[in-house]
Amino acid sequence: MIALDQARRLxxxxxxxxxxxxxALDLPAEPHPGPECEHGNPRCRTAPARFYPCGWKCDAHQPSKTHRRR
Incomplete structure (x- = not known):
């Protein structure tokens, strides 16, 4: 075990x-694009989007607004 005086010298x-x-290098941060809406074909690609279990959706394509009721 290192003695206290040896640890202080170290x-x-x-x-x-x-x-x-x-x-280590100081690199500029790369811009990270935010998530985009994955609804439709072709994709909506509206940003910002929120993550739902069915994927990234914008406010217009929330699951509650696009879900088909039975």
Whole structure:
């Protein structure tokens, strides 16, 4: 087990030199398109859409509005 003074020396030591090719890169975030409505053929593709068990639907194509009653 490391003694307390050894642990303090280890924590106070400067970090090791980075290895070329091993450093993290600051990349710009890629734009992530939001989900689109999957209703119809061809697809509605209206955004924004909400997820339902039957897929992504916009407000106009909610399951309660498009469900066929028996």
């Amino acid at each position: 924590l106070d030591a400067p970090p090791p030199d980075p290895v070329p090719g091993q450093t």
